[in-house]
Structures are given as C-alpha cells and as structure tokens.
Amino acid sequence: MTDLKVELLPGLTLANPVLTASGTFGYGREYSPYIDISSLGAVVTKGLSLAPRAGNPGVRITETACGMLNAIGLENIGIERFLKEELPFLRDSGAVVVVNFFGNSQAEYAELAARLDGVDGIAALEINISCPNVKAGGIQFGTDPGSAAELVGAVRAKTSLPLITKLSPNVTDIVTMARAVVEAGSDALSLINTLLGMAVDLQTGRPVLGNLTGGLSGPAIKPVALRMVYQVVQALPEIPVIGIGGIVCAEDALEFLLLGARAVQIGTANFIDPRTAIAVIAGMDKFLSARGYEKVTDFIGTLKPGR
Amino acid sequence: MTDLKVELLPGLTLANPVLTASGTFGYGREYSPYIDISSLGAVVTKGLSLAPRAGNPGVRITETACGMLNAIGLENIGIERFLKEELPFLRDSGAVVVVNFFGNSQAEYAELAARLDGVDGIAALEINISCPNVKAGGIQFGTDPGSAAELVGAVRAKTSLPLITKLSPNVTDIVTMARAVVEAGSDALSLINTLLGMAVDLQTGRPVLGNLTGGLSGPAIKPVALRMVYQVVQALPEIPVIGIGGIVCAEDALEFLLLGARAVQIGTANFIDPRTAIAVIAGMDKFLSARGYEKVTDFIGTLKPGR
Amino acid sequence: MYLFDAEIIENRRLADDISSLRLEARPEFVKAGSAGRFVMLASADERLDPLLKRPFGIVRCGRGWFEVVIKEAGKGSRNLAGLRAGVRVAVHGPLGNGYPELEKDGRPLVLVAGGIGIASIASVVFSRNFDPAALLFGAARAGELVLLEELKKTGGGRLEVAAITDDGSSGRRGLVTELLEEKLEKWSDARVFACGPGPMLQSVQRVLQARGVEGWLSLENRMACGFGVCLGCVQEMRAGVRAKVCTDGPVLVAGEVVF
Amino acid sequence: MYLFDAEIIENRRLADDISSLRLEARPEFVKAGSAGRFVMLASADERLDPLLKRPFGIVRCGRGWFEVVIKEAGKGSRNLAGLRAGVRVAVHGPLGNGYPELEKDGRPLVLVAGGIGIASIASVVFSRNFDPAALLFGAARAGELVLLEELKKTGGGRLEVAAITDDGSSGRRGLVTELLEEKLEKWSDARVFACGPGPMLQSVQRVLQARGVEGWLSLENRMACGFGVCLGCVQEMRAGVRAKVCTDGPVLVAGEVVF
Ligand SMILES: Cc1cc2nc3c(=O)[nH]c(=O)nc-3n(C[C@H](O)[C@H](O)[C@H](O)COP(=O)(O)OP(=O)(O)OC[C@H]3O[C@@H](n4cnc5c(N)ncnc54)[C@H](O)[C@@H]3O)c2cc1C
Ligand SMILES: Cc1cc2nc3c(=O)[nH]c(=O)nc-3n(C[C@H](O)[C@H](O)[C@H](O)COP(=O)(O)OP(=O)(O)OC[C@H]3O[C@@H](n4cnc5c(N)ncnc54)[C@H](O)[C@@H]3O)c2cc1C
Numbered sequence A, B: 001m002t003d004l005k006v007e008l009l010p011g012l013t014l015a016n017p018v019l020t021a022s023g024t025f026g027y028g029r030e031y032s033p034y035i036d037i038s039s040l041g042a043v044v045t046k047g048l049s050l051a052p053r054a055g056n057p058g059v060r061i062t063e064t065a066c067g068m069l070n071a072i073g074l075e076n077i078g079i080e081r082f083l084k085e086e087l088p089f090l091r092d093s094g095a096v097v098v099v100n101f102f103g104n105s106q107a108e109y110a111e112l113a114a115r116l117d118g119v120d121g122i123a124a125l126e127i128n129i130s131c132p133n134v135k136a137g138g139i140q141f142g143t144d145p146g147s148a149a150e151l152v153g154a155v156r157a158k159t160s161l162p163l164i165t166k167l168s169p170n171v172t173d174i175v176t177m178a179r180a181v182v183e184a185g186s187d188a189l190s191l192i193n194t195l196l197g198m199a200v201d202l203q204t205g206r207p208v209l210g211n212l213t214g215g216l217s218g219p220a221i222k223p224v225a226l227r228m229v230y231q232v233v234q235a236l237p238e239i240p241v242i243g244i245g246g247i248v249c250a251e252d253a254l255e256f257l258l259l260g261a262r263a264v265q266i267g268t269a270n271f272i273d274p275r276t277a278i279a280v281i282a283g284m285d286k287f288l289s290a291r292g293y294e295k296v297t298d299f300i301g302t303l304k305p306g307r
Numbered sequence C, D: 001m002y003l004f005d006a007e008i009i010e011n012r013r014l015a016d017d018i019s020s021l022r023l024e025a026r027p028e029f030v031k032a033g034s035a036g037r038f039v040m041l042a043s044a045d046e047r048l049d050p051l052l053k054r055p056f057g058i059v060r061c062g063r064g065w066f067e068v069v070i071k072e073a074g075k076g077s078r079n080l081a082g083l084r085a086g087v088r089v090a091v092h093g094p095l096g097n098g099y100p101e102l103e104k105d106g107r108p109l110v111l112v113a114g115g116i117g118i119a120s121i122a123s124v125v126f127s128r129n130f131d132p133a134a135l136l137f138g139a140a141r142a143g144e145l146v147l148l149e150e151l152k153k154t155g156g157g158r159l160e161v162a163a164i165t166d167d168g169s170s171g172r173r174g175l176v177t178e179l180l181e182e183k184l185e186k187w188s189d190a191r192v193f194a195c196g197p198g199p200m201l202q203s204v205q206r207v208l209q210a211r212g213v214e215g216w217l218s219l220e221n222r223m224a225c226g227f228g229v230c231l232g233c234v235q236e237m238r239a240g241v242r243a244k245v246c247t248d249g250p251v252l253v254a255g256e257v258v259f
C-alpha cells in the first residue's frame, strides 16, 4: 500500500489525489448509489451561480472521436438551494467538498465568494473563469490575463477559503494566464477546462448543438491537457496544479502526476462508468506499490528528461 | 454525378475540393503506387525549407486517443532538391501542386517565396507559420498577429503566386490571426495545423517524444477544427478557407464544406489508408448526387441556423 | 441499478438494420427491469471509440437474461449490433422510471410505437396483461415492423394489432397518429403509452390533448450518462420545469412536454 | 503492396500474451511476402481507437493465407490479438525490404532473436534453407520462447537451436548476445540476421563490429504509415544519413545504425 495522501495546499490535505471534475459529478448525491464518495480525494460540485440557471435549449451533448461536446450552459440549482439541499448531504457523507462557481460579472463572482466564505463543510473554492458556454461573462475572463487577474483579486478579497482557479485551454499562452491569477491571489490551479469545439449534422444541415459550439472533453484532449500542465508546472513549480482532461484510468492519472500535477480530476469518464474514480485510486496504489513507492508524493513531478 | 469543381481562388480552379495535407503525403511520389494523384484537388507538399533539415531526434510519433502526436521537426529535402528531384515527377503526373514552406526567419520565408515564384508546375504556395516543432521561428509567427502579418507581407512582396496561409489553432483568437494575414496579402487560409500536445511514458518516466511536445492531429481535433473554420468563415466570408483536421471520410469533409470551407485537406488519415482522399472524393459525389446537388459549390456554406 | 459486463448470448438479426441482442443478467437485474426502463450499453473493451454508452430499452427479461433491440442509427448502435455471441458488453441499468403501473379498471390501453420505439412499447406487451388493449405500430417501411409476430402471439386475443407504414409497403399507408385518432374515436376513455421519434411524440401529445385523453410518452433524448449527472438529456416541460429524461423519464406525462 | 481486408482464419494462443493469427491473402500477396517483410494491421471496422495500423512481421505464408505472431504490448496489439476467427482485419503489405538474399557459399548463417523478434527471424527459417545455420533465441522467460518446436522441426538437422532466458526458466540464464559471442567464436565467417528490442540490437551490432562479422538488423521503430511518408520511423545512421525503417528497412546493415 502506497500512502496516497497529498497536501494540496497548506492546511488542505486530501486522502488521495483523485477528485471528480465539476459538471460531471452532479452534487455528489447522484453517485452515492455507486461509490463511497467520502473515499475520493474530493468532490468538486457542478458549477454554481447566484441564481439558479436553466442552461441552454436544444441538443446539449454530442459524441466526437474519443470525446464529447457539451453545451449544457451551466445549468445549476443556484447557490442557496445548494447550501440548503445538497451541502448537508455531502457533509454527512464525509466527502471533502470543493465548490465550483461562476458569475456573469465580477460583482457576482465576488458576491458568491463572500456567500461561501466560512460555510461549514466547504474545503476550497474553484473559480470557473473558463466556461465556453456563457456569453455574458465566462469566456473573456478566461482568455485575458488582465481581467482574469482582476476577477481573482476581487474573489480573493472576499474569502479566506483556499482558492483554486480553473483555467481555459483556449488561449495562446497558458503560462501567462496561470501567472496572472496566481499573482492575483489564487492558491492553486485546475487545468484544463474544455476546448471550444463544434459539430454539424449533415442530415439536417444544422449545428448539432443548440448553442452552436460546445466544450470538448474526454480522452481526445488529454495530450493538450498534459502539455499545458507541463508548461505551467515548469513555469510555476511552487504552485499546486490539478491536472484535468481525458483521464479514464489510473495510468492516465499517473501521467499527470509524473509531470508534477499534485492531484487530478476525472470528468467525462464518470459518465461512462461511475466507478472510474475509485478504480483510478486503486490502480494508482497498485502501480505505485509495485514500484516500491511509499508515498505518492515521492512520485509526483519525477519526470525524467527525454533521452 | 455532382460537379465537384471549385474555384479556390480567382484563376485557381480545382477538379474537386479534396487536397492532401502537408507532411502527410510526402512529395506525392510515395502515394503513386496506390492512387492517381492527378485526380486529387491538389497535392500539398511536405513543408520545405531553404536547406534540407534532419528533423528531430528520438521518438517522433505516438498515438493518442483518436489522434497522434508528431514531432517530426519538419524534416525535408530542402527546396533545391525538391525542385530538381520531385517537382518534375509531380508535373509529369499531372497533379496540381501546392508547395508548403517555412523558414527560420522572415528573410528565409521571403527568400523561399522568391525562389518558388514563377516556377512552372506550382499552382499555389502554402505558408506554414504554425509548426509547433521548430523553436527558432514557426511558433512566434503563428501565434502573434503582428509578426504573422509582417511575415506574410514579406512573402507577398516576393511572389505573384496565390498565397495560402496555414494557421495554428494554438491561439486565443483565430479570427484575429486570420484577419491579420489576410490584410497582409494572404489570398486564402488553411486551418488548422496541429494542436500542441504531449505524451509521457509511465514505464520509463520520460516524455514519449524526443522533442517533449508534438503536434496533435487526427479525428480527436475535428471539433476544434470545425469551430475555427466556422468562426473564420463567419468573420471573413469572402476569403477562401481550406478546412483541415481529423477528416477520415466523406462525411467529415462535407461537414467542413457545409460550414463554408471551400476545400479540405486530409492529413493523418493518409497514413491509415492511402486511398482515403480518393474515397472521400467518391463519397462526396455520392452524398451530393443523392441529394440532387448539381455542383458542390451549391452545397458549400449552406449551414442552416440551429433550431 | 447495476454495473456489470454481460456476455452476448445471442445476436439475432430482425431486419436489415435492426438486431436483437440477448445478454446475460443476474436475477436482481431481471427483477428490476420492468416495462419502459432502459440500459446503457457499450462494448466492454478498452477501445475508446465509441466513447459513451448508448441507451436502449429493455425489451424483455428471462431467467438470467434480458433482450435489447437495436436499430443501427450511427456508430455506437452499429458497433453494438455487430457484436457476436460470446463477446462482452458493459451494462448499466436498469435505469429510468418505466411506464406507470395502471390500475386494472377495465379502461383500454393503447400502445403507440413509431419505428424503433417498438422496443420500449414491446416491453409493455411482454410484461403486463391489459384487457382490452391495442398496439398501433407505425414504421417507415414493412421491414422495420419488427417483433410484430411475437407481439401478436403474446398479446393473444386481448391485444388488437394494427400496423401502418410511411410507404404503404405493409398495412396502411400513413402515420401512426391516424390510427390513434381512429382508435380514440371508439375508446374515448383509453389511456395511451407512446414511444417513437420526437415529431411523432409531438403529434401524439397533440392528439391526446385535443381529446383530453390521459397518456405517457417515452422520450429518446441523447444521453451521455443515463443517471442524472450530465444534464445532457434535459427536456423542457410545461411551466418552465425541466425533466432529466434519464431519471425523471424516459416516460413523461403527455401534455407536459414542450417539444 | 496491397491494401485489403482479410478474414481471420485462425487465432491461436501461443503464450499468455502472444497469439498467432492466420489471415486470408491473395496469391500475389503471398508471393511478395518474403522473409523479413511486414504488414500494417488494424481491425477493419469504423472504430477510430486504435487509430493507426500497427506493424507486424509476416511469419509465413501458405496458399491463400499468411501468419503473424502478435505480442500484446499495448492497446493496438491487444486489440488485434483479441479478434476472433471470422472477423476482418485491414491489411497493408507486404512492406519493407526483408532480409537480403545471400549467396549460398557455405558460410554459416546465425539467426538471433530477442523476444517477439522471433516473428521476423522465424520467417527466415520458414522460407529459406541455410546450411549450416543456428538459431539463438533469447527471451525474458520460458513462456515467451514461442514457435520453438515448429522452428526446430522446420530447421531439421541443418539448424542448431539454442535458447536463453533472462530468468533462467528455460535453457540458460543470460542474454542472447552471450550465445552469439560463443557461436561466432566457432563460426568466425558467419553472417548474422538479428531482430529484437533496440538495446539487444545495439549489443548485437557491437559484437559484430568487434569481430568484423557481417550482419543485418531488423528494427522495430514506431511507425505511423509504414510506407515512407510520415517520417516517424526515421533511424539515425552512420555518417549523418537517416533511414526510413519502413521502406529502407526494417532490415538495415549492422554497423551502420546509430542507436
Ligand atoms: C431511453 C432511451 C431508450 C432507447 N431505446 C432504444 C432501443 O430500444 N432501440 C434502439 O435502437 N434505440 C433506442 N434508443 C435510441 C438509441 O439510443 C440511439 O439510436 C443511439 O444512442 C444512437 O447512437 P449512435 O452512436 O448509433 O448514433 P449517433 O452516431 O450518435 O447518431 C446517429 C443519429 O441518431 C441520433 N441520435 C443520437 N443519439 C441519440 C439518442 N440518444 N436518441 C435518439 N437519437 C439519437 C442523432 O441525432 C443522429 O441522427 C433509445 C434512446 C433512449 C434515450
Ligand atoms: C517492422 C516491424 C515489425 C514488427 N513485427 C512484430 C511482430 O511480428 N510481432 C509483434 O508482436 N510485434 C512486432 N512489432 C512491434 C509492434 O508493432 C508493436 O509492439 C506494436 O505496434 C505496439 O503497438 P501497441 O498499440 O500494442 O502498443 P502501444 O500502446 O503503442 O505501446 C506499447 C509499448 O510498445 C512500444 N511501442 C509502440 N510502438 C512500437 C513499435 N512500432 N515498435 C516497437 N515498440 C513499440 C511503446 O514504447 C510502449 O512501450 C514490429 C514492429 C515493426 C516496426
């Protein structure tokens, strides 16, 4: 048995480095028939907004080669219902909870951060500055270092909770984005969110998705995610990075850790098999134990140079 | 039978809109045992530089989920050998030839353009400003609108051949890049080149590719390619766009045309089956004929709005 | 709900592009698989294309097995339909609510199937006895009227069966809603279960609303997960409510769906 | 070179993770498939994962068929090895140069195989008669010494056979290069064909160079296309030359490869 504990941030130690990604794990409750959610590193909630959101009309998902496009449009029950109806369940289940949230404006982000500050049972906040499906806010913040930094600064001022910023891969230079939000007070980084993509239906001659474009996730994007995690870890070695993108098995997760990610999140794979995260934890232990690692932290960031 | 002829540019009419992508079709000769290369819309050559290049050491390719990473490093025989040893074969075969080229500096690009200007048997030039595997030049040009425009301007000054600029998808805003090179004199656009990605080998603990990172191609990237083609066609409706990325069958190619691409290029799929481009042409005809299209140009750009 | 790999016991072709797969299942699964519920299926290998599981109705269950009927609509269904006996399939289910258990109060039940919607409707015939009942089955052409003989046999004297095709190649030429209108003319107190493509269900809903007839529609929205998490299958309902077709449905009350 | 879909005639397991596939082939293909050449294979369905074809040596050919021996190294090889008789495989080949046709001048031929390199080496035994000849076969463990009995039978009296394993579970414990050194001690005018993993070929090359022995190495570089286009398989050679392993090789002259 390898000790899988990781100190993600000072004061935030997780039982293992395997989290479930926002928007792919509901509010945790949906998965409890299948797995013990308290055995995960943490559960990241569906992205929450101040008011409930209905999401996008029309077709919201479509499969692509080794991936999927989604244009859910951040449908969610809103922060108040979450705190009243969902958080108590999560708390009782013993799960470590990271709340993912987003706003339509900087003020909304700040208000959400303030509302979540000090709430019992929330281990950290993950700011989604990168959802490609919201026209009002989201995307600008996620692709411009200046606005991203300002936004994170505004949120930082309103909360003492650990702050994780989730970055969009739809940028020329991920390191500049990373640096900007870290300097603005983000304690850690999650990357990547979905790549902006599109699908068309030849039979109807129309875009498949009601929203025209959508976010590409799944194994197809893993090479891009690995590259970005690598770049950010190299540039900002002190900053905890959570690797996300296309993880379906323990080996995928270990690849991110090898590059230096301190934890990973599993997204799309939860849809295919709700037990994926549990299998990843077990497979990670097996791989590391077989190679004599006492602690997963001895493995993290041990990439050797190319030959 | 649908008439598949497309006028890519004033004065450059192709028998059909199906081209083969640079770096995936050699210098054309390699494919002649398998297909009649004169029946293609055009053959785009492997990217050529002034001097021959050896490419990158170490492992150069690795498969990823529905895609592949390559770090060939633009190995090529150099412009002079191409003109002497390969172009005559292509000319004799009756193929329409688009020469893809790149330099390590603006001066090299300009020199290449000058050298290729007026050479018999070259239908158009495709400037690769976007190869992720060259550290010296490539990538900066490909991701900064200012340098891209300057580069294209310098090339434009040296040639009267039709100029196609091949754009990198590794940017925040593809439309800005497109606009910049068009304003600098590019007649048409090819998109997309490969996404920058990475793979690691858990067994060795090292990056798989000798060059650390590589270019992601294949079906995995099709949604990103479709999205970028859509954005550029919407923003610059008058500019001919050649859609590239993940095409393996006629339906894939037709999706790009539906969005408004005037032609497509087939890359990675050539490796899987050298007859792909021919099958795509046949399948395109079949699809369009069955729906009563007399000309492929009646189909191009007919995307209806989402419902 | 169970997650397991099941061996294909039999793969029987019913039409050009429609196959019946009989899959292994444990008794608990069989017990839970009542009419109108569904499974998510993918071939149980490490290949990642197709990536997501695909939803299919549980047509019937027996000792140690269940049956799905798959129409080849795209890559996912083609792949499954092409698997041979002995190959393993990853199964998640039974999922969804299924058709409501109706009181046996003598009111007739009308079953309306469009195309491969018969898979869902057949599960009612195979598992419940209504008397009187009618099965109205519409398809594009004769070849797609699958399962018809078996359904007639199972339904016996209790079940009237009528078929209609778009091209008139079997039964009448026309749409299944025509049959429904005629039937409701006679059975005005009937209740209706319907499954088929969106436009058909929309017409059925219109007919039911116009006549004030009670009914349930089984929807086939695209699904990524099948268990209420991705929000991909969400269906707009009356009064601004949204239903997750996978968990609140697939069977939704007619009159409440906003198509 | 041909491009075709071939049915699997037989899939025979030779070891835990090694299978022999017999595939249909037309006479022209069989004629062209000489020792050391290879095919690119993928399952002939529309699933895009695995995406690229994978290279495998043509072990032997018969009337209407050829055989490959596949070690499960990753997803691509596992997928192929798991296909059953009757399933179709997309084939591209024969590709590559194959082993040189040597003059029968009485000089001995030494065949050196490391692990699954036996697939390539076996093709020499099955298609050519050298006298005298020796087969030196090294593998990680006994279970991986596949094809050994058949090779002995085919080689008959002309072919000396010696095996060595890393763990001593069969034959001697050690590396196949030890056997090679000993053999060349006696047969100093021998010529050598070798196939195996990179590090083994590197050692073989060193041994040959030290002794001035003539030899050929069959390389197993990663390939995307197999016909000289992708430049993925390029191997650094002496004097700054680069070889495409797929078309200039896979059999390259020992002494010229820069590992
Ligand atoms: C609850 C439920 C029960 C179902 N029961 C059955 C059944 O018993 N038998 C059966 O053959 N089919 C059934 N379907 C439909 C079946 O799931 C789809 O045909 C299948 O998922 C399409 O996947 P594909 O990869 O083959 O096609 P794709 O390549 O994904 O798409 C092909 C075509 O099918 C459409 N499509 C894609 N996904 C769906 C979907 N989920 N529903 C409807 N259309 C879709 C696309 O718009 C496209 O036109 C059911 C669907 C649901 C939601
Ligand atoms: C000319 C030639 C002939 C070959 N003949 C045979 C044969 O007869 N029988 C046989 O079992 N194998 C043979 N191989 C090796 C075989 O092609 C690889 O094992 C296979 O392609 C690996 O693919 P995969 O998807 O299973 O593994 P992957 O998941 O791609 O990789 C698994 C492991 O194999 C390594 N690998 C990947 N590709 C190759 C490759 N092309 N060559 C070597 N290692 C690789 C990777 O580094 C990794 O460690 C041959 C290779 C070549 C080039």
Ligand SMILES: Cc1cc2nc3c(=O)[nH]c(=O)nc-3n(C[C@H](O)[C@H](O)[C@H](O)COP(=O)(O)O)c2cc1C
Binding pocket: A021, A022, A023, A024, A046, A047, A048, A070, A072, A074, A100, A128, A131, A166, A192, A193, A194, A216, A217, A218, A219, A221, A244, A245, A246, A247, A265, A266, A267, A268, A269, C230
């Ligand atoms: C259906 C769906 C919904 C998502 N919703 C959110 C969200 O609300 N907030 C967010 O930050 N990311 C969201 N994501 C992105 C994922 O959290 C994750 O970053 C992405 O899917 C890449 O990981 P994967 O390849 O493992 O899926 C969503 C992804 C999917 C597929």
Ligand SMILES: Cc1cc2nc3c(=O)[nH]c(=O)nc-3n(C[C@H](O)[C@H](O)[C@H](O)COP(=O)(O)O)c2cc1C
Binding pocket: B021, B022, B023, B024, B046, B047, B048, B070, B072, B074, B100, B128, B131, B166, B192, B193, B194, B216, B217, B218, B219, B221, B244, B245, B246, B247, B265, B266, B267, B268, B269, D230
């Ligand atoms: C092995 C390989 C080599 C390539 N070399 C070049 C090149 O020399 N110049 C260039 O502009 N693009 C090059 N490309 C990019 C392709 O032309 C194409 O833009 C990309 O592969 C996406 O298309 P695809 O998904 O159909 O492969 C190369 C791609 C591959 C896979």
Ligand code: FES
Binding pocket: C222, C223, C224, C225, C226, C227, C228, C229, C230, C231, C232, C233, C234, C244, C245, C246, C247
């Ligand atoms: S299919 Fe995922 S929520 Fe219904």
Ligand code: FES
Binding pocket: D222, D223, D224, D225, D226, D227, D228, D229, D230, D231, D232, D233, D234, D244, D245, D246, D247
């Ligand atoms: S494998 Fe493509 S050039 Fe050799």
